[in-house]
Amino acid sequence: MTMMSVSERCTAVATFRHVSVWLMETAARWTPITAEMEAKVMFGHHIWDFAQMADILGKRTFELRRHEHYTVPPSTAYQAFLAEVAGTATVADRISALYDGVLPGLIARYRVYVAATDAILDEPTIVLAERIVLTLERQRAEAAALMAELGLASDIGATFAAREATVGPIVAQDMAA
Template sequence: MQLNVKQRGDHVATFRWIEVRCMEMLARWVPMTPETEVKLAFGTHIWDLAQHADSLGKRTHELRLPAQYSLEPASGYVRFLSDLAETSASDRRVAAFYDCLLPALERRYRDYLGRVDSLLDGPTLRIIDHILFDLARMKTEGQALREELPAVASTDAAWLDALRRHELEFTEIVVGRPAEQAAAA
């Protein structure tokens, strides 16, 4: 089923919320992460996430929402991201971000691409194509970081698998706006 304009706006606004939350998470982690190499990687990726959020925020206005509008995802997913932000060990932070969160975002963006008409939602598709390119690069840079700094590559595999499984439990994270709020937009 193709998404209508309201649903597309809700998805884009939710993706923007997630990009901002990820940016804020990395920004909180930087001062508390002892490894300079990890700080530098996170710093670069904060900028990438900010660019994604800005592009998505500009698109929200084109989809009949306020500019830079964010829509909070399902409450369970918000708790998942909040719990993830509390991760304290550098190796777990690296694994959580590069091996769980980024692949999950990539999967969610690709799912969105499969649910929209490329002609009707071409601008969003171009934004997401750029984001997907960045996510692939970010994952590659995360892998290079682990090769350069083996101490941050030693994450407990069972912990990471559990984290991935937990993220997969959230099949639909876009809750949408109530009809009256959508009508006002």
């Protein structure tokens, strides 16, 4: 297996940062148009979580020899996928799409990154990725509990999860490299 260069690791981290910002902004857009107060509160907590993820990943890009909060948009296919998710209309579909459609694939992508990177040279990123995965898993559990509490149901998340699995790599070429 070929070891990732510092630039390649930074590009991956910067792409994960972009996705974290997207998660934060999308939940923030959905919050004021969500009628259910419990969902608004959950989104609010998760907006803060996503902001914390974006911040720690942005600080890591500086450590990987780029400017702080360096961000690289994901592949065009992944951006199109995220745009589809953002277009969901009902609160049940939004929760299902985000927490059952986007987050499982993102968790898997963090795990693939951790498995592919050097455990010694990239230990700080591994620590951050593992922390983020735990947060994403907690968020998924909170969303499932909220759906049950509110009696909401949507299977659109499964459709989005299947779509996410076909996207391919999310890390696009770093044009600044």
